[in-house]
Amino acid sequence: MSSVNATDGLGQHATVRVVLISAAAALGGFLFGFDTAVINGAVDAIRAHFGLNAGEIGFTVSCALLGSALGAWYAGMLANRFGRVRTMQVAAVLLVAAAAGSGLAMAVWDLILWRLVGGIGVGVASVIAPTYIAEVAPARIRGRLGSMQQLAIVLGIFAALLSDAWLAGAAGGAAEVLWLGLPAWRWMFLAAVTPALIYGLLVLGVPESPRHLVAKGRMADARVVLQKVLAMHSTAALDKKLGDIEASLRSEHKPRLRDLCSKGTGLLPVVWIGIALSVFQQFVGINVIFYYSATLWHSVGFSEADSFTITVVTSIVNVLVTLVAIALVDKIGRKPLLVVGSAGMAITLGVMAWCFSQAVGSGAELSLPGAVGMVALVAANAYVVFFGVSWGPVVWVLLGEMFPNRIRATALAVAASAQWLANFAITSTFPALAEVGLTFAYGLYAAFAVLSLVFVLRAVRETKGVELEDMQA
Numbered sequence: 377m378s379s380v381n382a383t384d385g386l387g388q389h390a391t392v393r394v395v396l397i398s399a400a401a402a403l404g405g406f407l408f409g410f411d412t413a414v415i416n417g418a419v420d421a422i423r424a425h426f427g428l429n430a431g432e433i434g435f436t437v438s439c440a441l442l443g444s445a446l447g448a449w450y451a452g453m454l455a456n457r458f459g460r461v462r463t464m465q466v467a468a469v470l471l472v473a474a475a476a477g478s479g480l481a482m483a484v485w486d487l488i489l490w491r492l493v494g495g496i497g498v499g500v501a502s503v504i505a506p507t508y509i510a511e512v513a514p515a516r517i518r519g520r521l522g523s524m525q526q527l528a529i530v531l532g533i534f535a536a537l538l539s540d541a542w543l544a545g546a547a548g549g550a551a552e553v554l555w556l557g558l559p560a561w562r563w564m565f566l567a568a569v570t571p572a573l574i575y576g577l578l579v580l581g582v583p584e585s586p587r588h589l590v591a592k593g594r595m596a597d598a599r600v601v602l603q604k605v606l607a608m609h610s611t612a613a614l615d616k617k618l619g620d621i622e623a624s625l626r627s628e629h630k631p632r633l634r635d636l637c638s639k640g641t642g643l644l645p646v647v648w649i650g651i652a653l654s655v656f657q658q659f660v661g662i663n664v665i666f667y668y669s670a671t672l673w674h675s676v677g678f679s680e681a682d683s684f685t686i687t688v689v690t691s692i693v694n695v696l697v698t699l700v701a702i703a704l705v706d707k708i709g710r711k712p713l714l715v716v717g718s719a720g721m722a723i724t725l726g727v728m729a730w731c732f733s734q735a736v737g738s739g740a741e742l743s744l745p746g747a748v749g750m751v752a753l754v755a756a757n758a759y760v761v762f763f764g765v766s767w768g769p770v771v772w773v774l775l776g777e778m779f780p781n782r783i784r785a786t787a788l789a790v791a792a793s794a795q796w797l798a799n800f801a802i803t804s805t806f807p808a809l810a811e812v813g814l815t816f817a818y819g820l821y822a823a824f825a826v827l828s829l830v831f832v833l834r835a836v837r838e839t840k841g842v843e844l845e846d847m848q849a
Contacts, residue, residue, distance in 0.1 A: 393604060394513060394521070395521070397512065397583065398509045398513060399528075400582050401460075401504070401505045401508045401579065401582060402505055402524040402525045403528060404501030404525075405502070405527075406528040406531055406535070406571060406575070407471050407497070407498065407532060407571055407572055407575055408498045408501055408502050409528065409529035409530060409533040410533070410536040410568055411474070411475070411498050411532075411536075411568055412441075412444075412663070413536040414540065414565060414568060415491075415564075416687060417537065417540025417561070418540070418550055419437060420551075421551040421559065422436060422484075422561060424551060426483075426487075430808055430811055431808060432484070434803070434806065434807040436484060436487060438804035440492065440495035440498065441495060441804075442495060442800055443496040444496070444498045444799070445796035445797045446495070446793075447470075447495065447498065448792035448793040448795070449790070450789070451500040451792070452503060452786040452788060452789030452790075453786070454466070455503070455504055455588070456591070459584050459585070460585045460588055461508075461583070463500060464500075464582075467497045467500040467575075468573075468575045468576030469576065470493055470497030470500070471501075471568070471575070472573055472576065473494075474490050474491065474495075474497060475565055475566060475567075475568035475572055477489070478565035478568075479558075479562045479563065479564075480562070499793070499796055502796075503789050503792045506525050506775055507776055507784060509525065510776035510784075511585040511586065512583075512601075525769070525772045525773075525776070527695070527769070529768070530691070530694040530768065531695055533694065534688070534692060534694070534695050537691045538688050539567050540564050540684065541684035541685065544684060546560070547560035583601045583604065586598040587621055587781060590621045595618060598618060598621070599618060602614055621781070646779060646787070647779075647787050647791070649778070650778060650779065650791035652835070653771050653775065653791070654771065654775070654791045654792065654794045655794055655798040656767070656824065657771045657795060657798075658795060658798035658801075658802050659798055659801075659802060659824040659828075660721050660763065660821050661820075661821030661824070662767075662768070663802060663803055664817070665759075665760060686753065690756065690757055690760055693760050693761060694764045697760070697761045697764035701765045701770065705770060709838050710770050710836070710838060711837075713765065713766040714766050714770055714828075715829065715832055716762070717766020718766070718826075718829035718832060719829055721763055721767070722822050722825035722829065724758045724762060725819075725822035725825055726818075727751065728755045728759065729819040729822060731748050731749075731755060732744070732752070732813070732814035732815045733815040734748045735814070767828070774839060775791050776788065
């Protein structure tokens with residue numbers, strides 16, 4: 377396999393093969409984005425169909441995130457025992473079943489159950505994809521390949537929102553019957569079956585992580601993977617790389633939760649930093665945009681069709697700025713991007729809070745007067761720009777690479793579980809916060825953006841160009 381980039385100092389090449397297998401693993405991120413965002417277009421129809429109040433619809437939307445926290449928690453243990461590839465295959469099976477079950481749910485408890493199952497699959501994929509990519513990628517381009525996870529997530533969000541808009545448009549509304557006697561909102565869930573099947577087929581063809589193979593004592597297999605994936609044909613370079621991996625993994629016992637503990641602070645400092653990164657990524661409120669935006673814009677005076685269009689445009693912006701982040705993350709580093717993102721989000725969220733304070737009317741008659749509606753739209757998309765170029769992709773890059781080899785899978789599982797619980801907290805409370813007032817809700821998210829800026833400046837270490845074997849706790 378020919379190299380697409382020059383070799384680094386360890387004889388590692390960025391081959392076409394490593395890019396392709398990273399892309400296959402990152403498809404789990406596509407399903408992550410698709411499965412979590414697809415409910416956006418169905419919220420109002422589900423609420424009317426099952427007669428749900430604000431708290432009930434909030435839980436129905438967010439319950440998948442509890443499953444994701446559970447899946448993320450056990451993903452590290454599964455990955456350490458059965459391998460990264462086999463664990464990705466399990467996630468694919470769960471996602472296929474959940475897509476079909478959600479689309480055919482007959483009662484709200486039925487829908488909640490299947491969304492929990494899908495959430496488990498998403499949680500597993502959210503942990504394994506960045507772990508796997510970080511473990512097969514050369515350090516020099518690890519940030520760009522790790523960012524493929526976030527690119528896949530935002531592409532999944534875009535695909536979900538676009539399919540929601542198309543299905544609702546074809547039926548004349550999300551609650552209207554489309555095909556086979558089923559309303560459009562059910563087809564929104566059923567559409568996820570196809571990418572889940574594709575993901576399952578693709579991960580059948582990717583090799584196991586060399587670091588997992590070394591941990592299992594399969595040195596010959598690890599050598600073959602390094603030769604094929606990174607085009608490392610020098611015996612000396614292979615021996616050195618395998619020795620470095622073995623030394624970083626050497627331990628008297630298998631990875632377990634106690635490995636993350638520290639006498640002074642309960643957990644190792646690097647684990648606390650990973651948890652805080654995960655929590656701040658959600659507490660700035662980004663998923664309110666992607667789970668509730670159609671309902672949000674509809675509630676302040678836009679038509680259902682215009683609300684879907686606005687949501688799709690926002691997801692396109694998210695995809696484009698993620699591409700920018702991929703181009704920058706290995707050039708200017710992780711920390712500078714986070715700093716810029718936090719500052720930008722604090723400002724734009726503050727503007728959104730002000731805009732919603734200008735709303736007039738109430739209930740179905742609520743609207744943003746004059747140019748305020750356009751300012752809110754611009755601010756919302758600027759907020760997505762700042763998130764998409766920073767906290768969206770960079771947090772996943774950092775979580776995939778910042779932990780020492782010995783605790784990586786387990787620590788990432790803990791951090792990802794914290795992320796899903798934070799996501800659940802934000803998503804489940806938004807309908808109730810919106811009833812209190814959108815100004816309060818977005819003001820709260822702006823405050824968390826300010827806190828995230830302080831946290832990054834004080835606690836986050838730069839990892840650009842650092843080999844995984846050199847990461848410290």
